[in-house]
Amino acid sequence: FVPRPAEKGQAVADFISELTPATVQPTSEAITETILPDQPGAERLDTSTPVWGLHVDGSANQQGCGAGLVLTTPDGQKIEYALRFDFRTSNNEAEYEALLAGLRLAKSMNAKQIRIHSDSQLIVNQVTADFAAKDASMYAYLSTAHQLLRSFQAYEIKQIPRGENSHADALARLASAINDKVGRKVPVEILAQPSTVTSEACAVRYEDTWMSPIYLYLTNGTLPEDKAQARKLRYRSARYTVINDVLYKRGYTTPYLKCLTAEQGEYILREIHSGVCGDHSGSRSLAYKVFRQGYFWPTMHQDANTLVKRCDKCQRFGNVPHIPAEPLTPIVSPWPFAQWGLDLIGPMPQGKGQVKYAVVAVDYFTKWVEAEPLATITAAKIEDFVWTHICCRFGIPYAIITDNGRQFDSELF
Known part of the structure; x- marks a missing residue:
């Protein structure tokens, strides 16, 4: 006996084909078919686009x-x-x-x-x-x-x-x-849940922000009617870009900074200043921390200063400087090698020739450094250093600034 599965299968197929009615009889229950709109974007693929x-x-x-x-x-x-x-x-x-x-x-x-x-x-x-x-x-x-x-x-x-x-x-x-x-x-x-489940969204009031004109110009090319404002907006928008419908500020040496509204920026400032990892830093440090986190809005520094002033803990326990403020006195050299700063360092670990001190001179204009190791720090050694390393190489200086040590205040020097 040799089985013939192919012939049996063909017989079953012929039986089904003969007894199946030509048209499907409608069922008694009404079936509601939902017709979706035409397929969007189902065009032929363009070979020029990846x-x-x-x-x-x-x-x-x-x-x-x-x-x-x-x-x-x-x-x-x-x-x-x-x-x-x-x-x-x-x-x-x-x-x-x-x-x-x-x-x-x-x-x-x-x-x-x-x-x-x-x-x-x-x-x-x-x-x-x-x-x-x-x-x-x-x-x-x-x-x-x-x-x-x-x-x-x-x-x-x-x-x-x-x-x-x-x-x-x-x-x-x-x-x-x-x-x-x-x-x-x-x-x-x-x-966690099917993709068809939509979360409830509450309608909120939307107002134009500082980002709205820049975003509209970068996405749609919309410009104000005033020519001066339009020119200013074009110049300002060159520093921004839109990525995935989000506005970013770009710079030459900084990464892209996500642009925020004033309300969003205030929330970021509160989290960094007094959040879980907040350290109640000052306004300048707070603004730079926000910058390093990758956020930007135009009034960032002013908002950080206002938040620190409103913080109750900062006002209660912050350090208050009692020294009266006075303007700084800059020391400016008029030309190279005209004004030198001179000082001694040591004692240091003893080196070859029993040297354990050093005399250092720095030019205020060029920041050029002259140094020499010394075994002893005497007025004669300092005079020899100034004559050999400064006067003979760069000329007689206009001024030499020291800390009035004994070696610099002697009659010999």
């Missing part, structure tokens, strides 16, 4: 639920990413979570065109509007996916066999099966 590749896959089993994705840059580099869900999902919902995570990652990396590959027939056909989303959960995921796809100039989604999606499938199974950190350097994000 195209990113995205492979996504989801996994839902008894051990857990997770998703994996592989984002391929235009130059061929692969970015691996895995997600583990703290909530139960179906396999289709896991596939959608993988797609949404991949689109968010591609959007954050400023991808303009993307080619998506998935092994889920349902997800691909729902995105291309070949299948209708009848379930409320599927409709929510589909709406979120279309909203993210609007961020790209063009996209292409294609269903591929599971064997060609093995890389993303392995990441999805890895994220769903392992609770702790993985051995490889694969980032695993813990997703």
